[in-house]
Amino acid sequence: MPDGPTMYLRVNNRRLAIHPTSSEHEIYELAMGKLAWPKNKAYLEWDDGKVVPIHDDHELRLAARILDAFLYHEVKDWRAQLLRMEAKVQKHMQEPDSEPEDEVRSEDDITMDDYYMMGFRHEICN
Numbered sequence: 001m002p003d004g005p006t007m008y009l010r011v012n013n014r015r016l017a018i019h020p021t022s023s024e025h026e027i028y029e030l031a032m033g034k035l036a037w038p039k040n041k042a043y044l045e046w047d048d049g050k051v052v053p054i055h056d057d058h059e060l061r062l063a064a065r066i067l068d069a070f071l072y073h074e075v076k077d078w079r080a081q082l083l084r085m086e087a088k089v090q091k092h093m094q095e096p097d098s099e100p101e102d103e104v105r106s107e108d109d110i111t112m113d114d115y116y117m118m119g120f121r122h123e124i125c126n
Helices: 024-034 057-094 112-118
Strands: 006-011 042-045 050-053
Touching: 006 024, 006 057, 024 057, 042 057, 050 057
Parallel strands: none
Antiparallel strands: 006 042, 042 050
16 A cells, blocks of 8 residues: 555545546546536545545546556555565475474384384383
8 A cells, every 4th residue: 555645536525436447538437427517526635634626627637647647656556565575475485394304214213202202102121
């Protein structure tokens, strides 16, 4: 997620649900589908409280262009973050889990501790 504030397009006091990969034209068409001048009002807003009113089609096109650029950089940041996480996971998966354990090749390699772990008891014979 971006470090700065998030940007929205609001029509009739409702935020438009815009897909992060939407183009400028798609954003404009989505807003125009919900907007009828002068009855409805549109605003470009940020989540930190800044609001800019949009009065006509030209301003709406500019807002769509600004929002498109914002979303492009936001998705670009998400992609960079995802690539960094994938590189960390790939590096982690290539590292060995732990030190390799000694393998038992014959019964001569089995120690008394190994016998106890397997449930055998050693009785001392006198």
